[in-house]
Amino acid sequence: MLNFPSNRVGWDLQAVGILAVLGEGNIKINALLICLSRTCLLPHLLPAPQGLLVERRARTLQAEEDIIVRSIFSGNVIDGLGYFANILHGPGDGDYVCRVIDLEENPDESYETPCFHLRNLSPLNVIAVSSFLLSIGLVVWAAVIQDGAAVVGIILMSMASPLLCVGSYWKLFLPVPRGQSLHVPKGDVIFRTPSECITVVHCNEAVARAVYFPPRRLHYVFKSWLGLSIGGIGGGLTMIGGIIMLSNSTWTMQAALVVAYALLNIAYWFAAVISLRMPRVFWHWRIKAAIQETQGESYLHVLWLAIQASRTTSWALQGDFIPQMDYWKDWLAVAESHIDDNLWDYQTALQDAIRRQQDKAAETFNRNTSGNQT
Template sequence: MSWFPIGPDDSGGWRLDIVGLLAVTGESFIHDQAEAITSSATCLLPRLMPAPQALMRARRPVALESETAKVCGVYSGVTMDTLGFFANLIHPLDELAPFSFKVLRIVYTADLVTVRRGEAVDDLDNGGETPRLRRAKTVHGALSNFTSNSPLFESANKDVGAVLYSPLNIVAFSSFLLTIGLVGAAAYWNDGTALLGIALISLSTSIIGWAGWWRTDIRSRRSLSKVPDGDVVIRSREGAFILVKCSEAIALELYAGIQECHHRIQARAYRIFMMIGALCIMPAVVLFGNCTFNMQILVGASYMILNLVYWLIGILPRRYHWDLSRYTVEDITPVDARNAHTVTDENDPHEGMRSFTRTLWFVIRETKRTAWVVRSGSAPSTPQWRAWLDEAESAAYKTDRKWRAVRRKDEIMVMSSEELSRAQTTHGN
């Protein structure tokens, strides 16, 4: 007798009846990427996909998930407790080290498009407006219609969808081709059971994908009146800060607005499609367990490979799946603040050590304001802290970048009420 079964012999060989369960495993991989999968039209492709039931939800999400963080407008005064989905893709909070600090400038990509007149100098020597210059002006004019200064701004270029060649889209199309190959193999071996099972599971994937298909709608400012800048400060739970310099329109889209999910079918139809999809999955699992041994090997191997691929995709940063080309992001963190999360001078127990106070001072130094600190709860509301904030704002306004913020905080914290009052009087004078 052999220690291991040999061949697909029913009397003691390999049996792969459990292969149907592979079709519904890997639910966590699919659930974590459900929004990205159903945001693209590739979700409509009939194909093998691990655990398509992971896309079935009793209630469809009405808004994209947000990250817990304190977000405060430097000039607007608007304060929120969550960071929007797309904002967290642009600058992920989980990539920030404790007490780190970044200054980012975010602008509309379309606003950066300019007519480079130098390219048309030679043509202009001939007199008149050349076709090249006319084309440049036409492109620039068309793109400018999608900027915050355009009357069309309230409805133009609002959608931020999946990248055409994102990893999920590539896998979706590849699995579609794989499914066609399995159908051909089932037909070659005259395996009607496998053929019907593949057809049902592929149909369920397409139906469920159609039911969950959605698009984004980023709320934009409708009024074209002059408003202050939309700079915002984001504070993570670990004490890291991001200062975003942007227009009020971008601040509304990424930070103050709600990034909604607009589903393409109505809620009642959604429930019907979910039911149909579930009814297709159940018999498909049974059929996979009763197809021929060769098809069980192919189907089982296909699902194992797909599970591995979706697991690997889950490791990638989420921003790889989304088209954020609407925005251009530039890191403009000052050189003397880039190492806020590290020890810069071991001989200086105050300014050389990483601390929340030092990082907070770096942010105040760039914003030249402290009202946002109070509104966001980034500092205690004690008399000592209020005195320190007053001095920090004054030093920032005077562009005193070498002000010893941490040492001064330590001095103020041990002051008595009388000493604090005298210090505030001296500071005010």
């Protein structure tokens, strides 16, 4: 027969210490967004606040690697598809797909702010403010029932969060494009993914600089290592003291804290999922994106579609879009002269280019052989 404690005193709720440090992965995923908002400086309960501790500060926003973004006209080149470009349209996942994207600033919105900014009512801000109010409520409840250990423990755990955030608190500085008030040249960009998806983006230079070539360095409020060290040490010691105090609080407050931390863990788990799947919930942007995809039959077909979309072949010679062989360069020259011809047989043209190069090679070989014999 199974036996269970007959009263609540028999139940040991030391799990509150575990719940206080559980969910570190969710905090790490959202650490940059948490430390971007001023709400991170509010004293509030945060599951696994140690997830905010980093060995070194992030220097840039996360970018999609293995992609080289090139400006078709200005010559700008950057490694990695930037964070905000990923938010707008992503790198493209299809095999042998040509994507044509039109980006333009929304004329119905103000031009006094950068193209991207964090929403005031983003999920992380709502959770932080709710946790701040929850922490106040728990402190008042603990004081009413005269649970001194709980009062001190909740205050210490609530202070651990802002202390740990101090060293990583940063601000986002992006250019403010004014594409409608000034004459801005074309800033079309192009990039290719490992899955042979080529994306051609039509936009002006101001939008291109804001989305694809912005300054990526993060501007930390406390720039010296001292701020990071003091925040980390102070926050870590405060968290340890808080866990000790909470472990010695009354059964009632431990039960309340178990529920509170469980709810906060669930909230931050959802926030982590939403930040990856639905970035618009976190960010507001005033750039409209119209995306058109065409499935190609082969990489050669995708390349031809991209040439027609970009109206030039200059970009194809600058990167790894084509092998550096003479017959490919010959094919590109012919392709540019047929950009407006939708019936042009690009496959036969490549075969003809290969044949011409072979004939030239054979002619050169025969000439050299005849000269040597002579």
